[in-house]
Amino acid sequence: MTDQPRSLLAALPLSAERRVQLQACWELTKPEITFQVTLSALAGYLLGCPEGLNGWHLLGTLTGTGLTAAGVGALNHYLERDYDAAMRRTARRPLPSGRVSPTTARYLGMLLVFAGVGLLCPVANALTAALAIATVLLYLYVYTPLKRRTKYNTLIGTIPGALPALGGWTAATNNLDVGGWTLFAILAVWQMPHFLSLAWMYRKDYERAHYRMLPVVEPDGRSTAWQTLGFTALLLPLGVTPYLVGVAGPVYLVGSILLGLYFLRPAVAFFRTRHVQDARRVLIASVVYIPALTGLIVLDWLLR
Known part of the structure; x- marks a missing residue:
């Protein structure tokens, strides 16, 4: 949990027990992931909105997306407690540590998902709300159980992980044109080195919990290293596709190439060494990638 929410909670006239519960509820929403998801929706919206931005429409879209993502996070905590x-x-998370009850987590997650989808349908459009529902169902009831059944779970999980970016595009355009699919592809491919590097770093932990992550199933790390490098390298040509299909300009083109090279460097090092330190560098680069890519899209949009 970041220092800012902690300080805000400390300023409220609440008992210590209530502050602990509110802090736990905040953690249930997986704020870092929710932030990344909302940023991807912003990127999709701006790519699909070349001019005449409606600020309230954008705000409603991002709020609905964020609420839905937060609800999915809470429900994921509930299912995997x-x-x-x-x-x-993860043993110190709100549910395993006993700071909040499973019932609270379940109802909080359901409330946030219903609020998010309920906002997206009238504010954005029915197509965007449908994509949000698909994200919820695929993440919770396909990807989550597959994590304990097949090493391909990460690949399958890229679909719900990339749908919010496509949802940002559909909110702006109300269609599933090629521009939205280019961003969907970028987000899907980005997730592979992000989660593979994380899985390599915590492979012993995943093994204790009986997760069928690739580094657990193939502990020598050869496939993990190859896939991390391959998917990161694939981001270089994929990253320029918004420019090639005409939804982004030259500022985005140059920036996306530099960003792809920045991401590729630690992936090459991890491929060579398979060291945990290099896996961590891949993870850090992946965390930087989405905000930086969104920043390029914002800058490119402002300069059109």
Whole structure:
């Protein structure tokens, strides 16, 4: 949890117990992931909106997307609470630590999802709301259980992970044109090195919780290293496709190439060494990638 929400909670006239519960509820929403998801929706919206931006429409779209993502995060905590308890990295999360009850997490998640989808349908459009519903169902009831059944779970999980970016495009255009699919492809491919590097760093933890992550199933790391490098390299040509299809300009083109090279460097190092330190560098680069890409799209949009 960031320092800012902590300080805000400390300023409220609440009991210590209530502050702990509110802090736990905030953590349930996976704020870092929710932020990334909302940024991807912003990127999609701006790519689909070449001129005449409606600020309230954009705000409603991002709010609905963020609420839905936060609800999915809380429900994911609820579904995986027993597995989180078995992992050192996640044992201090709100449910395994007992700071909040499973019932609270479930109802909070449902409330946020209903609020997010309920906002997207009238404010954005029905297509965007449908994509949000698909994201919820695919993430919670396809990707989440597959994490304990097949090593291909990460690849399958790229679909719900990339749908919010496509939802940003559909909110602006109300269609599924090629421009939206280019961003969907970028977000889908980006997730592979992001999650593979994380899985390599915590492979022992995942093994304790009986997750079928690729580094657990193939512990020598050869396939993990190859896929991390391959998908990161694929981002270089994919990153320029918004320019090639005419939804982004030259500022975006140059920036996306430089950003792709920045991401590729730690992936090459990890491919060579398979060291945890290099996996961490890949993870850090992946966390930088989406905000930086969104920043390029914003700058390119402002300069049109």
